[in-house]
Amino acid sequence: MIYLNNAGTTWPKPEAVAEAIVRFNELPPSQWLAVFEEGIETVSSFFGISNPDRFLFTQSCTQALTTTFSDFAWQPGDRLIMSTMEHHALSRWFYKLQQERGVEGVIIPRGADSPFDLELFESELMKGARVVAVSMASNVSGEILPFEDIVRLSKQYGAFCLLDGAQTAGIIPIDIADLDPDIFVFAGHKGPFGTQGIGGLYISERVPMTCPSAACEITPGDKKSSVFPTYCDVGSAPMMTIAGLTAGIKWLESKGWDQLIAHRQKLVSQLRSGLASIDDIEVIGSQTYGRYTAAVSIRSASLSIKELKETLWNDHEILGSAGFQCAPLAHEALGTQEAGTFRLSVGPMNTEEEVKILLKEMSAI
Ligand SMILES: Cc1ncc(COP(=O)(O)O)c(C=O)c1O
Secondary structure (H helix, E strand, O other): OEOOOOOOOOOOOHHHHHHHHHHOOOHHHHHHHHHHHHHHHHHHHHOOOHHHHEEEEEOHHHHHHHHHHOOOOOOOOOEEEEOOOOOHHHHHHHHHHHHHHOOOEEEEEEEOOEEEOHHHHHHHHOOOOOOOEEEEEOOOEEOOHHHHHHHHHHHHHOOEEEEEEOOHHHOOOOOHHHHHOOOOHHHHOOOOOOOOOOEEEEEOOOOOOOOHOOOOOOOOOOOOOOOOOOOOOOOOOOHHHHHHHHHHHHHHHHHHHHHHHHHHHHHHHHHHHHHHHOEEEEEEEHHHHHOOEEEEEEEEEOOOOHHHHHHHOOOOOHEEEEEEOOOOHHHHOOOOOOEEEEEOOOOOOOOOOHHHHHHHHHHOO
């Protein structure tokens, strides 16, 4: 099989991930805390989080977003800004908060040749905003949003900035200490090579919020009641998936960013230019923007999205993602709201040879 759905979840996982999970299963409970602490330390160092007290393991990126949006102290009339490229895990809160908490929502459209109109964003910030929440990269088009400018401008105008790193964690280097967003969430099972069932949430000290929805009930009056839960305060920590994530991140670190970036850029440009050169194929999103993750979305003039996926899978065992990728608003913005797209996404385990085979079969189809 040629697996090209790494933006959905990375596969195959390094052997070390399975080994870490098996090892944890045999570990006596007296040693579990050490595994938890190693997980916190590994994640914090990988993302440049200088105050790990403000980091919380969650079971997914979706859960990290849910904890944030449900526990943040919203006031009626607060303005919440997001982009039009959001995944449903974030955008559903955008709508829910407007319906249930009196929040005013603003959506920033695509720019002329970019996934995010920065000028319009600044003009909306000038009107006042409490929170800006955006994905660092689109899970449909693979375009990386100008998240550095988004954080900088949010700060300048006094809004809290949340970055959804589901599509960038483990794909591009992220240094939280340097970037300094107010909130950062990520999925462990994608770029960082953990298994499904693990994600994370970082909340800077500037954000006056606690995470009661993530903590288990503590006896009233118990002064130890945690405002920002950690090991054992969150109920049972998902220890096996933490062990797997730690191993996934260590595997990435053993490769090194230089090698990972060079490999991704080689494969992504091979994929993007190869697909664009096939007459029948339209590559979705801006082709000149230039800042991409490892995902490319396409559609065909002669085959439906479903036919494209089925032909590649049935005849050639090539697996991509067909449909809306849980991002209906992004598809509206990209003009693909009717049938979605066929998304191909490479990872560190893919080879140039595999991309060559895909392009050859696509041309033949
Ligand atoms: C941008 C974005 N945010 C959030 C999520 C949800 O991540 P998880 O599967 O960890 O809940 C995804 C998953 O595809 C995503 O692409």
